[in-house]
Each structure stands twice: as structure tokens, then as C-alpha cells.
Amino acid sequence: MKEPQQLETRYGKQIKVHTLGVRAQEKLSLASCAIIGMGALGSAIADQLVRAGIGYLRIIDRDFVELSNLHRQTLYDEQDAEQFMPKAIAAAHKLRRINSTVNIDPVIADVHAANIEQLLDEVDIIIDGSDNFTVRYLINDYSVAHRKPWIYGAVVGTSGSSATFIPSLTPCFCCLFPEPPELGAVDTCDTAGVIGPIVQMIASIQATEALKLASGQQEHCNKQLIQLDSWTMQLMKLEIAQAQQATCACCGQGNYQWLKQPEEFSSTSLCGRETIQLTLAKPLSMTLEQLQEHFSRAYEVKVNRYLLKVKFSDQINVIFFPDNRIMIQGTEDVDYAATLTKKLVEI
Ligand SMILES: [Zn+2]
Incomplete structure (x- = not known):
């Protein structure tokens, strides 16, 4: 009323x-x-x-x-x-x-x-x-x-x-x-x-x-x-x-x-893999080792010389590559993948 x-x-x-x-x-x-x-x-x-x-x-x-x-x-x-x-x-x-x-x-x-x-x-x-x-x-x-x-x-x-x-x-x-x-x-x-x-x-x-x-x-x-x-x-x-x-x-x-600012990234859906790949317009300011140190404070993280894998949740893994690529495993939704990536790396 x-x-x-x-x-x-x-x-x-x-x-x-x-x-x-x-x-x-x-x-x-x-x-x-x-x-x-x-x-x-x-x-x-x-x-x-x-x-x-x-x-x-x-x-x-x-x-x-x-x-x-x-x-x-x-x-x-x-x-x-x-x-x-x-x-x-x-x-x-x-x-x-x-x-x-x-x-x-x-x-x-x-x-x-x-x-x-x-x-x-x-x-x-x-x-x-x-x-x-x-x-x-x-x-x-x-x-x-x-x-x-x-x-x-x-x-x-x-x-x-x-x-x-x-x-x-x-x-x-x-x-x-x-x-x-x-x-x-x-x-x-x-x-x-x-x-x-x-x-x-x-x-x-x-x-x-x-x-x-x-x-x-x-x-x-x-x-x-x-x-x-x-x-x-x-x-x-x-x-x-x-x-x-x-x-x-x-x-x-x-x-x-x-x-x-130009578009922050382009995106590709990796067919049949429930994975979205984002290619950033400019490189992240940190190395994989620095990213590992940053994310290991809040998430389970695995790293090798080729990539860094962050376990964001039971369903979602976020994988960083040194060549400005980020893969979001566990989704086929580009908007969600973009939002999650921005949340993680503030791009
Ligand atoms: Zn001013």
C-alpha cells in the first residue's frame, strides 16, 4: 500500500x-x-x-x-x-x-x-x-x-x-x-x-x-x-x-x-569442452609465478612452466597462459566467463 x-x-x-x-x-x-x-x-x-x-x-x-x-x-x-x-x-x-x-x-x-x-x-x-x-x-x-x-x-x-x-x-x-x-x-x-x-x-x-x-x-x-x-x-x-x-x-x-580503451578481450567457446577462452587485448602485468602467489592466498592453485590453474569452485577452473590467454573451464557462457575473469584480475 x-x-x-x-x-x-x-x-x-x-x-x-x-x-x-x-x-x-x-x-x-x-x-x-x-x-x-x-x-x-x-x-x-x-x-x-x-x-x-x-x-x-x-x-x-x-x-x-x-x-x-x-x-x-x-x-x-x-x-x-x-x-x-x-x-x-x-x-x-x-x-x-x-x-x-x-x-x-x-x-x-x-x-x-x-x-x-x-x-x-x-x-x-x-x-x-x-x-x-x-x-x-x-x-x-x-x-x-x-x-x-x-x-x-x-x-x-x-x-x-x-x-x-x-x-x-x-x-x-x-x-x-x-x-x-x-x-x-x-x-x-x-x-x-x-x-x-x-x-x-x-x-x-x-x-x-x-x-x-x-x-x-x-x-x-x-x-x-x-x-x-x-x-x-x-x-x-x-x-x-x-x-x-x-x-x-x-x-x-x-x-x-x-x-x-579498446575492447578488453576477444572470446572463443571451445566446442564440446565446456570451456571459454578469452584472449586479452593487453598482457597481464604479472608473471605466472606472481599470479600464483596472489591467488594461492584465496584459492587452490597448481602451476607448471606452461600454465597456472586456479580452482575457483568445484565446477570452475580458471587457467592462465603466458601468452595473454585465459581459459575458463566448466562453463559455455561467455558473459559469465568474462565477468569471472574481470573479478579475478581486474581487467
Ligand atoms: Zn586530476
Whole structure:
């Protein structure tokens, strides 16, 4: 049953907050926002924005719900995992029951250079729920090129970080991190795990930033890199150097290299073998030995001089070859193979 439409009735306690008010709530109800990645951060942010009364929310995700998601991805349940529900669809179903007045637009897609404009051109605010450096550089290029703000967030272990990037008002993500980290140089949720509470803490910071932007208060946004450890309760705020901006390839020089990336790989189905082969457009940055060290922290790994075999699950093996080829055994689904490969090597 729909609740009364009057903003005062539904959002009275929120409107009472001195930084908001009826005018801000009206702006919120007209704002459009996209969340890229509906995993732990994305689902927690979506929950908050939908309850707060954002006007339009596009939720984009390439993955489906698994049992191992449920300890931290709060929009999903066991039934979603049993049914292999795409996260975008499962999330939309829950979010519409939370607030039927919000226009929720689920998209099952992998965001890449060829589709990012189509996916984001209709929205004003972009929120990162990706936990993936490649996607963040792509979002950043798009943000600077199209002068739209985006809100970065990342979590691993017990800690997380966030920053808000507003073209012409702040430095950009590329000013902060000019180069992506080497594979294995930073911990991920696969290698170091993650606890639910830090997800909610960082998601809450991102959602608050989105409320500021959506209610027309960008001057109050966080312009620093925030790093928070939920276990030690250490909070650090780091200035993002303006001085680097002139030399920044993205916001300083307008070289949007991530928007110009070629196709990441070509794929072949190996007939009768339940195997997909992907040929990468550019080589992985690590040797087989380095990959072995990286993956052996989370998976059963076998290696010889010709290949590296990672046992991803009882059904799926992923095999890396030194000549930029990756085979995914146990599936004939190219999209699944591509998604899994991206998840493993962040290409
Ligand atoms: Zn920059």
C-alpha cells in the first residue's frame, strides 16, 4: 500500500534536520543518481537513498547473488542466492517495496568504455559501488569529461575510504592515484576479507555525500580522502593535493585514456569442452609465478612452466597462459566467463 505522497508526512524527521528542510527535500525528489556496482557498498547506499526519497536511481551490476555475499550485502537473502538472481533485479525488487515513489531503474551490465555514456548520460550524480580500480578510472574520466560529480568508496578487511570528486571544484581521482596499483599490490575482499560494519560506515559516508549533492549543497561535500578503520576507530583525513592537478592526465590535460580503451578481450567457446577462452587485448602485468602467489592466498592453485590453474569452485577452473590467454573451464557462457575473469584480475 502506498503511503501518502506529501513530503512532510513521509520525510518529516528528515526535513526537520537543520541542514535540509522542505526545499532540500523537494530537490532530492527531483535528483537522479546512478550506482555502479550493487555489491556491499552499492546495496547499502541504495537502501539509504531510496528511503531518503531520491527521485531517480539507476542501479547497475554485472553479477548475481551468491551465498557468500549475504554477510555484508544487506539487500539480498538466501532465496536470491538459491535462484542466482542478478543483483540489479533482486535489489530493485527490495527497493521498490521500501519506497514505491522512487523511480528505480535496474540495469544488468558490465560498465565499460563503449557503454558508459549510454548508462550515465541521464543522471546527475554517480556513486561508486564497484570495488574495482579499472571501473573507477573509467568513471573518473567520464566525470571530468562530462562535468558530473562522483563519490568514491572502497572497503577491505575492517577499513575503508571515501572521497567526493566534483569537476572544477576538487582534484580528481587520477590526481590522487595517477596509476592503478599493480595486481596483488593491494588487498581485496577476496584476499583479505571484509566485515559488514565497515561497509555500512563507508556506505553511510557516500550516501551522506549524495544527499548533499542531490539537495544542491555541493559546497558542503567532503573534499578530502577519508580513511576509516572500524576496528581501531582510527579516522584519517588526507588532503588531495591541488598542486598535482596541472600535471594530471585526466583533469589537467584532458586525456581521457580510460574512455578510449579498446575492447578488453576477444572470446572463443571451445566446442564440446565446456570451456571459454578469452584472449586479452593487453598482457597481464604479472608473471605466472606472481599470479600464483596472489591467488594461492584465496584459492587452490597448481602451476607448471606452461600454465597456472586456479580452482575457483568445484565446477570452475580458471587457467592462465603466458601468452595473454585465459581459459575458463566448466562453463559455455561467455558473459559469465568474462565477468569471472574481470573479478579475478581486474581487467
Ligand atoms: Zn586530476
